[in-house]
Amino acid sequence: MITHRQMTGLLLPMLALLSLVFVAPLLWFFFMSLGELFQRGLGGGLAYAMKAITSKAVVQSLITTVRISVVVTLLSLVLAYPIANYLTRAGKLAFNLVILAVIVPYFTSVIVRTYAWMVLLGSNGIINQTLQSLGITANPLELLYNERGILIGMTYVLLPYMVLTLYAAMKTIDPRLMQAAEGMGASRLYSFVHVYFPLSLPGVVSGGLIVFILSLGYFITPALMGGPGDVMIAMKIQHEVEIMLNWPLAAVLSLALLAVTLLLFGLYIKLGGLKHLVGSDLK
Numbered sequence: 001m002i003t004h005r006q007m008t009g010l011l012l013p014m015l016a017l018l019s020l021v022f023v024a025p026l027l028w029f030f031f032m033s034l035g036e037l038f039q040r041g042l043g044g045g046l047a048y049a050m051k052a053i054t055s056k057a058v059v060q061s062l063i064t065t066v067r068i069s070v071v072v073t074l075l076s077l078v079l080a081y082p083i084a085n086y087l088t089r090a091g092k093l094a095f096n097l098v099i100l101a102v103i104v105p106y107f108t109s110v111i112v113r114t115y116a117w118m119v120l121l122g123s124n125g126i127i128n129q130t131l132q133s134l135g136i137t138a139n140p141l142e143l144l145y146n147e148r149g150i151l152i153g154m155t156y157v158l159l160p161y162m163v164l165t166l167y168a169a170m171k172t173i174d175p176r177l178m179q180a181a182e183g184m185g186a187s188r189l190y191s192f193v194h195v196y197f198p199l200s201l202p203g204v205v206s207g208g209l210i211v212f213i214l215s216l217g218y219f220i221t222p223a224l225m226g227g228p229g230d231v232m233i234a235m236k237i238q239h240e241v242e243i244m245l246n247w248p249l250a251a252v253l254s255l256a257l258l259a260v261t262l263l264l265f266g267l268y269i270k271l272g273g274l275k276h277l278v279g280s281d282l283k
Helices: 004-038 043-052 054-091 093-109 112-121 127-134 147-170 173-182 188-216 219-227 233-242 247-270
Strands: none
Touching: 004 093, 043 054, 043 219, 043 247, 054 093, 054 147, 054 188, 054 233, 093 233, 112 127, 112 147, 112 219, 127 173, 147 188, 147 219, 173 188, 173 233
């Protein structure tokens, strides 16, 4: 059993590396950008920040980001719930095969996986060719360079987070509770709705929060599979930094995104989601 002191010792090298390659550059970025912003004075800097956040382009990107993040979270939940439920009842061979199918794609770069989906979803891709050859569609479906493409790509990439979080929660549910409910005359559907699903809600909430948090700042898949009208907040920040060279605006948007992310992560920890990541047996 690992004690808190031993866990701290194990985490120190990782925390030092994280501070060096992530926290320090992030602080430098905010220091330089906000320093340039507040050269206008405190009042002028705050006025600029408020004007930037409420501008039409930024508001549209925020709305797009929230909408896509919510839909991706719901799609991930719908797809992951039966997979996680099956894992709790599967034999060793079936369990290992499904887990491999969920985890192995993470051994491949997200860029490679995104380009693979672009090949599949293109006008001359496998999916459209199959649908046309079967006579289901007469013309290629528009599955790429629009919001559909973003939803498909992001759901595929983030699905394992939901599966593993739900599985961790479902594994703690005693299967005898369902047997007892059915033994007392309840149907399978009634037992699921009133017994199993409420007990799995901690996993649903935790998985939903973590997928939503990751979706808010996602960049690669929306940038490659989305269209000109599907600009998410991370893409807006990248555009302001690399194209417009407007670091103050990028800093304001980054701070807003960071604040929302930390708030949601705090809620995730408050609801006990962190126990699924590090375990609950620490002393």
